[in-house]
Amino acid sequence: MSQSENGINLFNGKNMDGWLARGGAPQHEWDAAGGVALNPDDPKRLATTTGDGIFYNGPTGRTADIYTAAAYGDCELHVEFLVSQGSNSGVYLMGRYEIQILDSWGETELSYGSCGGVYCRWIDNKPVDGVPPRGNASKPPGEWQTYDITFRAPKFDADGNKTANATFVKIVWNGQVVHEDVEVVGCTRGAMIEDEATTGPLMLQGDHGPVAYRNVFLKRLPPLRS
Template sequence: MFRSFAPAVVLGLALLPARAADPKPVEPFNQKDLKGWALKDEKKSKWEAYWYVMNPAKPTEPKKQSVTPTDRPYLVNTAAGGTDIYTDEKFGDIRLEIEFMVPEGSNSGVYLMGEYEVQVIDSYGKPDDKLTQSDLGALYRVAAPKTNASKKPGEWQKFVIDFRAPRFEGGKKVANAKFVKVVLNDVVLHENVEMKQQTPGGLTGKEAPTGPLKFQGDHGPVAFRNIKITPVIVKK
């Protein structure tokens, strides 16, 4: 005799635990304005959603680019003496993909969680054996890049950063933050570097389970585009 098992199968499927969806990437810059971002000192801010590119020979004198209806502005710190900018949203473990352009002699930084800096500076042409903890791609004051993967000032460059946040239990830190991998222009600069403490010049000067993405804006002009933050679920 033929028997239908469909109801039992449906019931069994209904009892299975739901599978969590993979985290969706976050693009914090809307390519229109600074909505979703906060400023450390609004009066000093030089940040703009900017329709210009910077002249690498004269970083304090931006020059206008030819724009078409499909172009979008970049997130730009237009001059030195400004202030830091950071996302309203906070993050923990992430993969950060970001393109940046730094003019000749300029200096900025990308701070994971607002506290752990990957240096952004014009280091083009510097020999590998002369690289320091202050050159492009350095984990500031912690680790110099393995090699100089810098492009010329005024050219777009790209970081891909896999980052693990510090761990806390009962309000006490039980594991350090870690740069799992830092890649600049397809060249690996760092792997599995622990951060025993926050970088000087961070947003709060304190470590926490989550924090915003911050860009340094008090040293010099810099431009960012194609910013993508993907939260990462770490398997235990």
């Protein structure tokens, strides 16, 4: 990881140093690439070229979720992603709170499961909460997209009682504001950690379909004044 005015670069561009596989999986297919595009023979898959700067979830597009070895709390996150046709991934702040990634190109009925959605919680085998994006800013599959996320971790008092929920202060998707001041009262479905805390790793979903990432920058934010 390297530091710049944009924050910490969580991907070194060459290998998966600084990232771990969910569940302690000894093997995963995440790897670096120099270029990525839709496979011309099958747009539901990705084709890559050898090189550096991009990381993707392997030739099958279904492998372990990965998360950072370091933990973070309040932050600004910039992430660029690319999906194949019909594919699905997700960005989990603190390993607990998901912003959905999906091929939502042309989608008109938006839900929490659409790209840009704050994903639902899962209680008693049914979805609870979840917030759709304000609008569909999706680009076609095979094109790079961006999230710029401002996030505040939950807060706790000295006795461990939660005093403030996790909050997505702002989410900008491809230049369009799609969320402001969205509180998340608990961990969303698929979280790698079920209990809440003040810090946690950044997790990227790797088992739902082909996805590539680049330019993943995280800037820690100072605590809010009380």
